Structures are given as structure tokens and as C-alpha cells.
Amino acid sequence: MALYQQQTIKIYNSLSGKKEEFEPIHEGYVGMYVCGPTVYSNVHLGNVRTFMSFDVVNRYLKHLGYKVRYVRNITDAGHLENDADEGEDRIAKKARLEAIEPMEVVQRYTVDFHNILNSFNFLPPSIEPTATGHIIEQIEIIKCILDNGLAYEVNGSVYFDVLKYNNKKTYGILSKRNVEDLIHNTRQLDGQSDKKNPQDFALWKKAEPQHIMRWPSPWSDGFPGWHLECTAMSTKYLGEHFDIHGGGMDLKFPHHECEIAQAEACNNESPVNYWMHANMLIMNGKKMAKSTGNFILPNEIFTGDNPHISKAYLPSVARFFMLQAHYRSILDFTDDGLQAAEKGFFRLKDAINDIDDLKTSSASTFDVNAWRQRCFDAMNDDFNTPILIAQLFEAVKIINQIKDGSATVTADDLNILKTTMTEFTFDILGLSNTAKESSSSDKLSGVVEILINLRKEARQNKDFALSDKIRDELIEVGIQLQDGKDGTSFTTN
RNA sequence: GGCGUCUUGGCCGAGUGGCUAGGCAAAGGUCUGCAAAACCUUGUACAGCGGUUCGAAUCCGCUAGACGCCUCCA
Numbered sequence: 001m002a003l004y005q006q007q008t009i010k011i012y013n014s015l016s017g018k019k020e021e022f023e024p025i026h027e028g029y030v031g032m033y034v035c036g037p038t039v040y041s042n043v044h045l046g047n048v049r050t051f052m053s054f055d056v057v058n059r060y061l062k063h064l065g066y067k068v069r070y071v072r073n074i075t076d077a078g079h080l081e082n083d084a085d086e087g088e089d090r091i092a093k094k095a096r097l098e099a100i101e102p103m104e105v106v107q108r109y110t111v112d113f114h115n116i117l118n119s120f121n122f123l124p125p126s127i128e129p130t131a132t133g134h135i136i137e138q139i140e141i142i143k144c145i146l147d148n149g150l151a152y153e154v155n156g157s158v159y160f161d162v163l164k165y166n167n168k169k170t171y172g173i174l175s176k177r178n179v180e181d182l183i184h185n186t187r188q189l190d191g192q193s194d195k196k197n198p199q200d201f202a203l204w205k206k207a208e209p210q211h212i213m214r215w216p217s218p219w220s221d222g223f224p225g226w227h228l229e230c231t232a233m234s235t236k237y238l239g240e241h242f243d244i245h246g247g248g249m250d251l252k253f254p255h256h257e258c259e260i261a262q263a264e265a266c267n268n269e270s271p272v273n274y275w276m277h278a279n280m281l282i283m284n285g286k287k288m289a290k291s292t293g294n295f296i297l298p299n300e301i302f303t304g305d306n307p308h309i310s311k312a313y314l315p316s317v318a319r320f321f322m323l324q325a326h327y328r329s330i331l332d333f334t335d336d337g338l339q340a341a342e343k344g345f346f347r348l349k350d351a352i353n354d355i356d357d358l359k360t361s362s363a364s365t366f367d368v369n370a371w372r373q374r375c376f377d378a379m380n381d382d383f384n385t386p387i388l389i390a391q392l393f394e395a396v397k398i399i400n401q402i403k404d405g406s407a408t409v410t411a412d413d414l415n416i417l418k419t420t421m422t423e424f425t426f427d428i429l430g431l432s433n434t435a436k437e438s439s440s441s442d443k444l445s446g447v448v449e450i451l452i453n454l455r456k457e458a459r460q461n462k463d464f465a466l467s468d469k470i471r472d473e474l475i476e477v478g479i480q481l482q483d484g485k486d487g488t489s490f491t492t493n
Numbered sequence: 494g495g496c497g498u499c500u501u502g503g504c505c506g507a508g509u510g511g512c513u514a515g516g517c518a519a520a521g522g523u524c525u526g527c528a529a530a531a532c533c534u535u536g537u538a539c540a541g542c543g544g545u546u547c548g549a550a551u552c553c554g555c556u557a558g559a560c561g562c563c564u565c566c567a
């Protein structure tokens with residue numbers, strides 16, 4: 001029996017505003033689409049947090065035995081910097097500024113994106129389609145919407161008719177806005193527009209002569225509107241109706257709202273069963289923004305080369321830090337928070353690495369199966385990683401108690417304990433057991449054992465100056481000795 | 494201006510109508526040659542003001558503050 005048959009997941013659905021029991025359309029299979037980055041600059045930490053949230057969702061669903069088709073796109077087509085009819089697209093702008101081809105911009109930052117995600121130990125999506133690779137599919141959807149009378153062409157551009165759509169369906173169903181409010185509150189944009197109404201959005205834009213990224217279409221040489229690619233690619237790879245759609249909270253309106261409208265306009269059905277939105281990452285209490293300097297690149301965390309942090313942190317420490325908050329909460333990124341996370345993470349990791357050395361007994365002083373289920377319960381409750389981490393620390397305490405002799409465990413229970421800890425910490429949360437990898441070197445272990453023995457002799461001879469020197473100098477290189485009842489062990493960080 | 498979210502102990506950060514979240518930090522103790530690590534003990538928090546209720550930090554209203562979206566944005 002698959003694990004998913006024993007566990008019931010509840011997902012907070014942005015569409016209904018409630019936690020709902022998760023039932024995939026096809027038993028055992030999950031289709032999930034997550035809006036990926038626009039590759040016109042380095043991926044920043046806020047992006048990483050959103051994608052990390054869905055990396056954990058992906059990992060957990062897989063762990064439960066679901067066959068997950070996880071589609072995360074790369075936006076490499078030039079979208080305009082604003083929704084007015086004028087303006088330069090961001091990729092072209094970057095290309096001009098750096099004097100390179102637009103596709104060089106795309107390549108450079110796609111590679112950066114993958115590098116950063118790899119360093120954070122992300123699992124790759126099943127399919128990572130690009131917008132420029134799906135121009136034909138996007139054109140087909142525009143034709144479909146035109147055929148259904150919910151879009152109109154003006155001067156080679158095609159716009160979605162929001163008011164007309166709203167007569168039949170509800171525009172604003174996801175973001176809980178009503179069209180009347182939108183009409184009253186739409187800001188006046190400079191420049192004359194071809195749109196019938198300001199809240200209409202582009203499906204296809206005719207390219208200005210200087211616009212480099214352009215494709216032929218029935219309406220003009222131009223480029224697709226900025227909401228269309230996700231509808232095209234999610235439909236192509238997951239079907240007209242699929243299970244989960246995710247993205248950052250800031251995409252809820254207008255991007256996801258427009259996706260729903262496009263899909264409904266073409267296929268006449270709601271495309272997604274569960275909408276999930278990850279909340280924003282802020283830094284030192286304020287929005288991250290390049291313009292104010294309140295900003296950090298993921299790589300700078302690993303090197304410590306940023307004025308907002310006091311030292312370098314391992315990717316897993318940053319990952320642990322972010323997973324200590326629930327994905328639907330705003331998270332404040334601070335150096336203090338990272339330091340606390342670092343200590344906590346090392347304590348967790350050290351305890352897991354101690355499991356193999358624990359002694360077993362004829363009885364257990366705790367209920368390992370009940371604890372294991374509490375770990376599942378935490379994740380089942382809308383992927384509540386902070387609660388899961390709290391449960392993992394309950395186990396840390398037990399492991400240390402067993403080590404101390406104030407708790408006992410049977411061999412069978414120890415096996416369950418170890419499996420559960422490993423699965424949840426490394427497979428589901430996606431943390432890395434980095435120290436174990438470096439300390440598992442037989443040569444290093446051998447050398448440290450020699451020093452431990454030398455120190456032991458020194459201590460027996462009451463030569464504490466020497467024994468402390470060995471201990472302190474090992475700490476300098478990141479090796480900490482731990483004197484226990486059964487001799488001295490060591491950990492590396 | 495409109496819409497929406499949030500405000501928890503020294504810090505971070507969960508959660509719930511009545512039962513210990515957890516991490517970090519702090520204090521005392523055990524262990525130790527001394528430390529470190531670990532373990533044990535200690536905090537009676539939920540912005541303010543009203544209301545509903547047998548009972549609310551958890552539900553409702555108002556006030557204050559923070560944030561997000563409304564324009565590209567994870």
C-alpha cells in the first residue's frame with residue numbers, strides 16, 4: 001500500500017481561502033505547475049524561498065509515493081516592463097545594457113538560476129519548458145480565445161476582453177477583486193492605448209521595429225503577452241485541468257487571475273484544483289529591493305560577502321532557516337536568525353549522525369510510532385515545516401537522552417527512528433548532511449583518533465596544558481571534541 | 494485612495510475557543526581536571542480597547558502599527 005493511502009494531506013487553497021483535503025484528479029498521480037523566474041538578472045533570495053516551498057511540496061508528494069509531474073517554466077521571452085503599450089522588454093534592456101544578445105542574457109541567468117538552486121539542494125522539476133519554445137502553443141490559445149469572442153485585435157495586437165469575460169465568468173475570483181473596483185482604481189497610464197478598457201491585458205503584442213525578440217503570427221510580427229505562456233505550457237504538459245498551481249503571492253494578481261481567465265475563455269473550465277501561494281521574504285523588516293540596498297544574493301550568503309550578514313553560512317543553514325517558517329507567512333531574513341538557525345541545524349544534524357552509535361535495549365521509553373505519525377501529521381497539515389522541525393527536535397532530545405542513558409530504545413524502534421529522521425530531514429526537507437560527508441573520510445577520522453588518544457594520555461598524565469592545546473587547536477580547524485561516558489568523540493561543521 | 498494580510502515571551506517562529514509548540518539567547522543544577530557538548534529545572538507571551546461565550550491570545554467590532562497587491566516582480 002502506498003504511503004499516500006495512509007496519509008491525508010490538507011492544502012490551503014487560495015481560491016477557496018480554506019484548507020482542503022487533497023485529492024488528485026488521477027489517483028497516484030499529481031500534476032503541479034509553478035511559475036518560474038524571468039531570466040533577466042541573478043535569481044534573488046526571495047525567488048529561492050518560493051521555489052524552495054514548492055521543492056518541499058514536490059519532495060513530500062514524491063515521498064508519499066505519488067508520481068509527480070512537476071512543471072516549472074523559464075520565462076525567456078521579452079515581456080514589457082509595464083502594461084502600457086510602450087516600453088522596452090526587460091531581457092532586451094539587459095541585452096542592450098550589457099551589449100550582448102538577448103538569448104545570451106537568457107542563457108547566462110538560466111545557468112545562474114540552476115547553479116543557485118543546485119547549491120540549495122533542489123530537486124529538478126520534471127519538465128522545465130521555456131516561453132520561447134512554446135510560441136506556437138501560445139498562438140493557438142489566442143486563436144481559441146478569439147474564436148470564443150473574448151479577445152479582440154487592434155493594430156496587430158490582441159487583447160483579452162475582461163469586461164466581456166466578466167459577463168459570463170468571474171474575473172477576480174482568485175484575488176477576490178471585483179471588476180467595478182478595478183475600473184475605479186486603475187491608474188492612468190501614460191501614452192495612448194489600443195485597449196478598449198484599461199483592465200484588458202495583452203495576449204499578443206505587435207513588435208516595434210527595434211524590438212529584437214519577435215515571432216510571426218496571424219496578427220503581426222510580435223511577441224506573446226506576459227500571462228499567456230503559463231496557460232500554454234501548463235495546458236500542454238498537464239492538461240486543461242490539473243491538480244496544483246503554485247507561485248509567489250505577488251503573482252496572484254494579475255498573473256494568476258489572468259491565467260484562470262485565459263484558460264476559462266478557451267477551455268470553459270477552471271484549470272486548477274488547488275492554488276498555492278508562497279509568501280514574501282523580507283530582509284531586516286523591509287522589502288528586499290536592489291534600489292535601496294536592502295538586498296542579498298544567494299551566493300553572498302555562502303561567501304559571507306554582504307554587509308547585511310556577519311559571516312558565511314552553509315546553503316543547508318539558509319535552507320533550514322527558511323523552512324523554520326511556514327510558506328504562507330512573511331519571513332524576515334536577518335543575521336541573528338541565521339545564527340540561531342545554524343546552531344539549531346547543527347544540533348539536529350549531529351544527533352542524526354549519533355544514531356548509529358546508540359545502544360539498544362529490550363524496551364523503549366517512548367512511542368516511536370506515535371512520534372513518526374506526528375511528523376507526517378505536520379507535513380499533512382498544509383506542509384507545515386516548522387511543526388515538523390519541532391518534532392524532529394523532540395527526537396533530537398530522545399537521541400541525546402539515549403546517549404546519556406536516561407532513555408532506552410529497542411533495536412526495531414531505533415531503526416524506525418533512524419529511518420524517519422533521515423527521510424524527513426534529508427529527503428523531505430532537502431537538507432544536506434554536509435558534515436558527515438566531510439568527516440566520513442577514513443583518513444581524517446584516523447588522524448583525529450590519534451589526536452584523541454594523545455590527548456587521553458596527556459590527561460592521564462595530568463598534562464592539561466597539552467590536552468587543552470589539542471582540544472582548542474582542533475576547534476580552530478572546525479573539529480570539536482566531545483567527552484562522553486564512553487570516551488571522546490568528535491563532530492565537524 | 495481601493496482590496497487584502499499580519500501584529501505572539503529577550504530574538505526568531507508555530508498553533509489552538511479550555512490541555513507544554515519548537516529553535517536561539519538567559520539563569521540554576523548534573524557531568525568534567527577545567528571546558529565544550531549533552532541532560533534536568535526555570536519564562537506563565539499572545540498590539541490596545543470593547544463585545545460574544547461558562548471560558549478567548551484563538552470568534553466579532555473599533556483603534557494603532559507593519560506589510561503586500563492595485564504597475565514588471567517569487
